[in-house]
Amino acid sequence: MTSQAKLTKEWLAERYREIQRVYLSDNRPWVVGYSGGKDSTCALQLVWTALGQLAPSLRQKPVHVISSDTLVETPVIVRYIDETLQRIGNAAKRDRLPFNTEKVKPTIDRTFWVNLIGRGYPAPSRRFRWCTERLKIEPADAFIKARVAEFGEVVVVLGVRSSESATRAQVMSLHRIEGSALSRHSSLLNAFVYAPIESFTVDDVWTYLLQNQSPWGNDNRDLVAMYRNAQAGECPLVVDKTTPSCGNSRFGCWVCTVVERDKSMEALIDSGEEWLEPLLEFRDLLSSTQDPERKRQFREFRRRSGQVAFIGDSDTPVPGPYKLEFCKELLHKLLLAQVEVQRRAPAGEAPTLINDAELREIRRLWRLERGDWADTVPKIVKEALGHEIEWITEDSVSFTADDASLLNRICEKHAVPTDLVVQLLDVERSAHGLKRRHAVHTRIEEILRQEWRDLDTLIAERRTQKATEEK
Structure with a gap:
């Protein structure tokens, strides 16, 4: 019928x-x-x-x-x-x-x-x-x-x-x-x-x-x-894990890297929406980080938990989060893409790719969880956008780029991982001024339980263990 x-x-x-x-x-x-x-x-x-x-x-x-x-x-x-x-x-x-x-x-x-x-x-x-x-x-x-x-x-x-x-x-x-x-x-x-x-x-x-x-x-x-211009299917409202999600050249998130190529975005650009090109270029940059041969270039060898896992019996670690330096590069390129797409967009469009609240939260995470004592987010924003945004004033004790440089020299002298000391100091900073500090020791113990040795040392130990087991 x-x-x-x-x-x-x-x-x-x-x-x-x-x-x-x-x-x-x-x-x-x-x-x-x-x-x-x-x-x-x-x-x-x-x-x-x-x-x-x-x-x-x-x-x-x-x-x-x-x-x-x-x-x-x-x-x-x-x-x-x-x-x-x-x-x-x-x-x-x-x-x-x-x-x-x-x-x-x-x-x-x-x-x-x-x-x-x-x-x-x-x-x-x-x-x-x-x-x-x-x-x-x-x-x-x-x-x-x-x-x-x-x-x-x-x-x-x-x-x-x-x-x-x-x-x-x-x-x-x-x-x-x-x-x-x-x-x-x-x-x-x-x-x-x-x-x-x-x-x-x-x-x-x-x-x-x-x-x-x-x-x-x-x-x-x-x-x-x-639909014809994008050569795409619908990206449905997802309310549970059984609802089909995007990721198959469908309308939806422009950053989607679940597919190798975003044919929908490519088709939109080919149909006359050339101003979207900076988005496609940034999306393709993200997709390139999934290349197995290049993951070590972009990602830490430690997981977010601070532990290291290896792929099967190999000496290749399971990749962890993006390195902070690469995240800085991504933020800068994203803001530049925002400036370019706003410049090229039709009258009345000017989309915001990342909002101020997200920038503030990224700054907070970098400073409190990733050891960004140099406080680079405001600098990146100023350089890319050409102006400041309204930042939240911090009342807590904060370290500076000079402090980070001094700490790095001291840690190198005593062969202690700088990141370890940074995290320990950040725990103390977050508890500064509190009357009840019962959680500090628990957090310190969690940090000390993480893997702080370098990858070469871990691989050498792993190979020694394998050799011993084979005997």
Whole structure:
């Protein structure tokens, strides 16, 4: 059956009636996940149309339309979503519909740049995709949990389809509530999932969008053009680990390194968005750090825990976080990319790639956790941007670049690792002035338990142990 034959007025009328039945069946508020892509747009438009057919007296239950902003979304998509959310809000007031919109974002200590540049997390890969949970799942789940705390239970409306993948179909079936259109959320208590386009195919989605005008004033043909220009699929709102994430040339984070090439960004640039070139170049720089032959160049041999692990029986250590010096280089190049993309962007665009709050948090992490006594973040910002930002004044005892130089000479003289002493001094600094210092000894013990020997010494010891075992 073709989409045209399937999406008859009668068939759509039944879909609308189902949505109305689910909406009117209880007092649980709805949270609609909207990513700006075809599937979430189709689901939201179906819900909007169905509720619009109800009498105003029946449209009392709130419907929260949430969009996930990872703070590293492709600027073209950010612009499209922002404009759409504004239109949705205006149209909801005009039509007296219970829709309200909100963007959810990661907390500052969980953002992409704070983790990658601040803590030194390596660029995400298929084996270590640390970004999805921090940037997408946690912010969306926090919003849902807040609604659960407020109302007791909540229904999450998602534009997911069983035909997306066999895994998705299996998960949807596994959590299905018998005799209901709802499924239980895979991880959140008192949250339920409703998928109004579960039975739709890709062709069904596009047919519906092109045959039914957007009720909030968008032109769905613009969405088709955006997909065509990017040659991409939708990056869905992710609310659990079963939701398919990005990383397959989809709309989404411009920094995504889960794939070897960002074909979506390349296609956007080829279609006329040349101002995005600095973003693609920076993204490709991050991707280059995943080359196994070059990892030693960019990353520490110690893990963030301070321990050293080796790959199998080899003498190659499992790479740790990015080196601080490389993080400094990344920050400088990111800010230069921001200046360049703002210079080249169309009027009214000028996207901010990293915000001031993130810069302050990176500065804090470098000074307190990574021994950056020279306090280089303000210097890098001033050099790249040509101006200062408002920095937070520190009341705690702080060391300087001269102190770091003196300490390094003393440690070299006594053959003591400088980083070890830096961390011990930072523990004392953080506890300075406190009346209760019971945790200081625990933190000192944790630092002393870390591996402070150099890599050559560790490899030599490892080889000696192997030789002894072979005898």
